[in-house]
Amino acid sequence: METAGFVAGIKQYVVANTQGMYGDLKDLCAIPAPSHFEHERAEYCKKWLVRAGADGVYIDDALNVVFPLGCDGSDEITVFAAHTDTVFPDREPMPYTDDGEKIYSPGVGDNTASVVSLLYMAKYFIENNIVPPKGILFVCNSCEEGLGNLKGVRQLFSDFEGRIKQFVTFDNNYNVIANHCAGSHRYEVEVLTQGGHSYQAFGRANANAVLAKMIAEIYKLSVPEKEGTRTTYNVGIISGGTSINTISQKASMLCEYRSNDRECLEYMRQKFEAIFDSVRSDEVKVNVTKIGDRPCENVDQAKVEELAAKVVGEINGVVDDEVVFRCSSTDCNIPLSLGIPAINMGIGKHYGSHTREEYLIKNSLIPGLEIAIRTGIKLMEE
Numbered sequence: 433m434e435t436a437g438f439v440a441g442i443k444q445y446v447v448a449n450t451q452g453m454y455g456d457l458k459d460l461c462a463i464p465a466p467s468h469f470e471h472e473r474a475e476y477c478k479k480w481l482v483r484a485g486a487d488g489v490y491i492d493d494a495l496n497v498v499f500p501l502g503c504d505g506s507d508e509i510t511v512f513a514a515h516t517d518t519v520f521p522d523r524e525p526m527p528y529t530d531d532g533e534k535i536y537s538p539g540v541g542d543n544t545a546s547v548v549s550l551l552y553m554a555k556y557f558i559e560n561n562i563v564p565p566k567g568i569l570f571v572c573n574s575c576e577e578g579l580g581n582l583k584g585v586r587q588l589f590s591d592f593e594g595r596i597k598q599f600v601t602f603d604n605n606y607n608v609i610a611n612h613c614a615g616s617h618r619y620e621v622e623v624l625t626q627g628g629h630s631y632q633a634f635g636r637a638n639a640n641a642v643l644a645k646m647i648a649e650i651y652k653l654s655v656p657e658k659e660g661t662r663t664t665y666n667v668g669i670i671s672g673g674t675s676i677n678t679i680s681q682k683a684s685m686l687c688e689y690r691s692n693d694r695e696c697l698e699y700m701r702q703k704f705e706a707i708f709d710s711v712r713s714d715e716v717k718v719n720v721t722k723i724g725d726r727p728c729e730n731v732d733q734a735k736v737e738e739l740a741a742k743v744v745g746e747i748n749g750v751v752d753d754e755v756v757f758r759c760s761s762t763d764c765n766i767p768l769s770l771g772i773p774a775i776n777m778g779i780g781k782h783y784g785s786h787t788r789e790e791y792l793i794k795n796s797l798i799p800g801l802e803i804a805i806r807t808g809i810k811l812m813e814e
């Protein structure tokens with residue numbers, strides 16, 4: 433397919449739709465969307481796409497909004513996705529301040545602005561009657577953040593098993609590409625003991641003390657030093673106990689480790705499990721629940737680089753920024769673990785993600801949308 437002819441039209445389209453994007457960004461930021469609670473945002477996106485003229489849009493069981501374009505009979509589909517959930521647990525609308533230059537709102541850059549760009553990218557395809565020969569899936573997906581455990585993208589790859597050729601997610605700044613991913617295992621660990629009165633029953637096992645011992649052991653671990661790998665761990669949340677004069681009966685923690693390497697993940701799994709086991713006794717029960725499992729990449733890296741190179745070409749066609757490459761843990765973990773080339777790219781510039789001070793450079797959405805559309809056109813070639 434000859435695509436050069438589209439480029440001039442894209443700039444005009446972006447200019448004509450800039451105010452619309454700002455308006456939709458404000459509307460979407462006002463809809464809270466913790467992981468697993470993306471219902472309202474999903475409805476908004478579905479209705480928006482239908483209004484824009486999209487046929488066949490649906491919301492699946494995982495709360496993904498899926499718009500298949502030209503996918504019938506294709507097993508070489510390209511996916512463009514942006515996650516709708518945010519890290520914030522709030523169920524009330526978030527504050528939103530637009531000073532003309534920056535837009536402040538928790539979740540604005542990660543990842544609400546990306547969702548807006550994805551919608552306007554899809555609208556460009558609809559308005560120009562572009563039918564990608566091998567099919568594109570535009571997906572506003574759920575559950576990328578926190579304990580979402582990539583539920584949305586897992587569902588997508590299950591529903592379209594064997595049919596997706598490449599995957600691109602908008603979830604970054606446009607000068608950053610994640611072309612590697614880190615896997616992770618996450619646990620909820622609960623320590624249970626008989627407990628008792630702090631004076632009368634002194635000497636019995638104390639769940640808080642046992643948990644503290646485990647945490648101390650975890651922080652004695654050295655991570656593997658295999659070349660080209662990075663492995664980390666964290667105990668993120670602890671709680672426990674009943675009162676100051678009760679031997680604690682129950683204590684718990686949320687902990688995780690991450691690595692971009694399978695062997696290192698396996699090494700950490702053994703070390704963590706040995707620590708969990710080491711405190712088990714007749715007096716101490718330890719319940720371990722795996723609450724997250726993000727797989728490592730298992731893909732032909734040359735194919736990922738090929739995909740990244742095409743995207744970099746489009747970014748360079750719009751902005752002067754030098755593109756930097758990263759390893760991160762995102763929706764790409766699922767395709768990369770299945771051997772499907774995937775990258776995480778950006779459609780704007782935002783700072784302070786995962787904090788309440790997060791902001792977006794407002795006019796960065798203009799080149800961002802142009803990059804998104806150009807990338808869409810580029811990747812439907814061949």
Ligand SMILES: [Zn+2]
Binds near residue numbers: 515542543576603
């Ligand atoms: Zn994100």
